[in-house]
Amino acid sequence: MKKIDVVIIGGGPIGIACGIEAEKKNLSYLILEKGCIVNSLYNYPQGMTFFSTSDKLEIDNIPFISNNVKPVKSEALEYYRRIADSKNLNINLFEKVTGVKKVKENFKVNTSRSTYFAKNVVIATGFYDIPNLINIPGEHLPKVSHYYKDPHFYAGQKVVVVGASNSAVDAALEIYRKGGDVTMVIREKGIGERVKYWVRPDIINRIQEGDIKAYYSAEIKEIKEGKVIINTLEKIITIDNDYVLALTGYKPNFDFLQKAGIEISNDEKRLPQYNNDTMETNVKGMYLAGVVCGGMETHKWFIENSRIHAPLIMQDIKLKK
Numbered sequence: 001m002k003k004i005d006v007v008i009i010g011g012g013p014i015g016i017a018c019g020i021e022a023e024k025k026n027l028s029y030l031i032l033e034k035g036c037i038v039n040s041l042y043n044y045p046q047g048m049t050f051f052s053t054s055d056k057l058e059i060d061n062i063p064f065i066s067n068n069v070k071p072v073k074s075e076a077l078e079y080y081r082r083i084a085d086s087k088n089l090n091i092n093l094f095e096k097v098t099g100v101k102k103v104k105e106n107f108k109v110n111t112s113r114s115t116y117f118a119k120n121v122v123i124a125t126g127f128y129d130i131p132n133l134i135n136i137p138g139e140h141l142p143k144v145s146h147y148y149k150d151p152h153f154y155a156g157q158k159v160v161v162v163g164a165s166n167s168a169v170d171a172a173l174e175i176y177r178k179g180g181d182v183t184m185v186i187r188e189k190g191i192g193e194r195v196k197y198w199v200r201p202d203i204i205n206r207i208q209e210g211d212i213k214a215y216y217s218a219e220i221k222e223i224k225e226g227k228v229i230i231n232t233l234e235k236i237i238t239i240d241n242d243y244v245l246a247l248t249g250y251k252p253n254f255d256f257l258q259k260a261g262i263e264i265s266n267d268e269k270r271l272p273q274y275n276n277d278t279m280e281t282n283v284k285g286m287y288l289a290g291v292v293c294g295g296m297e298t299h300k301w302f303i304e305n306s307r308i309h310a311p312l313i314m315q316d317i318k319l320k321k
């Protein structure tokens with residue numbers, strides 16, 4: 001069976017950048033993506049605005065023209081889809097990689113549809129598929145979601161938003177503006193410092209004005225049909241509730257990484273082991289690219305600073321060929 005020079009797992013912005021770079025280096029490659037093209041971005045909230053300017057989201061120096069100071073989700077989808085199209089990228093969509101195994105000097109890549117043999121593998125699977133659970137009773141109820149899509153659905157509803165990061169703040173503001181009754185439950189003492197600088201004053205003002213209720217240094221204790229129990233600074237309270245958005249972040253698929261043989265640090269950061277100069281992991285010929293590199297520190301890597309991984313990796317693979 002013909003061996004591919006490099007199989008790239010994940011068709012997000014960085015997986016795409018890896019494919020383009022492989023092509024430029026005359027390496028045979030195949031991108032395997034379990035969903036649609038840039039699947040994570042597709043699943044971001046409908047009206048989401050990036051914190052980066054469009055030039056910082058560009059790959060391979062292909063201009064990203066936006067009509068806004070900061071691009072919105074629909075523009076980013078258009079941008080990456082057009083790149084995949086015009087570059088005629090070798091990408092299989094809706095094909096999930098179920099496991100990667102090193103067999104002698106090569107890799108056997110099993111998917112939902114087939115098996116491939118590759119000399120190298122790049123894992124660019126991001127972190128958006130696995131939410132950080134709060135692990136409280138009732139979290140499994142249908143009224144609870146760890147993903148926020150669109151505010152219209154919540155009009156006239158009592159919504160608890162858990163968290164105080166960008167995702168939580170965007171959701172709280174949008175739902176409030178579409179007529180939802182929003183209560184934020186925030187573990188920290190205030191709104192996250194990393195919240196987009198032009199959004200932060202807005203949420204702080206809405207809370208101060210009483211438009212959005214917020215409990216700081218508080219934790220949600222239990223979710224019931226029609227109710228939520230919150231441990232606030234002063235006392236435990238029960239409030240009426242229709243929906244809960246638990247926007248407490250996401251994490252990489254550590255199980256997948258470990259089964260592939262990648263070592264993960266034992267501390268709370270859970271950092272995968274890789275060489276900063278080449279992105280090669282402790283498994284020879286297996287590389288990490290994009291935000292998956294950050295372990296639990298998902299805020300450390302984004303498109304802006306991880307697009308560089310693509311040339312680093314392909315240069316190393318070419319050198320070793």
Ligand SMILES: Cc1cc2nc3c(=O)[nH]c(=O)nc-3n(C[C@H](O)[C@H](O)[C@H](O)COP(=O)(O)OP(=O)(O)OC[C@H]3O[C@@H](n4cnc5c(N)ncnc54)[C@H](O)[C@@H]3O)c2cc1C
Binds near residue numbers: 044095125302
């Ligand atoms: C709400 C939000 C806003 C953000 N805003 C910005 C911003 O303004 N600027 C910025 O630079 N970054 C931003 N980020 C971060 C950045 O968008 C993402 O981190 C970016 O998508 C990372 O690209 P990636 O290719 O590494 O991972 P992803 O885009 O997550 O791509 C990983 C891909 O791998 C696929 N996949 C996973 N497992 C498998 C498998 N087993 N088999 C096959 N395919 C698989 C997934 O479906 C996905 O398409 C934001 C993130 C979020 C959540």
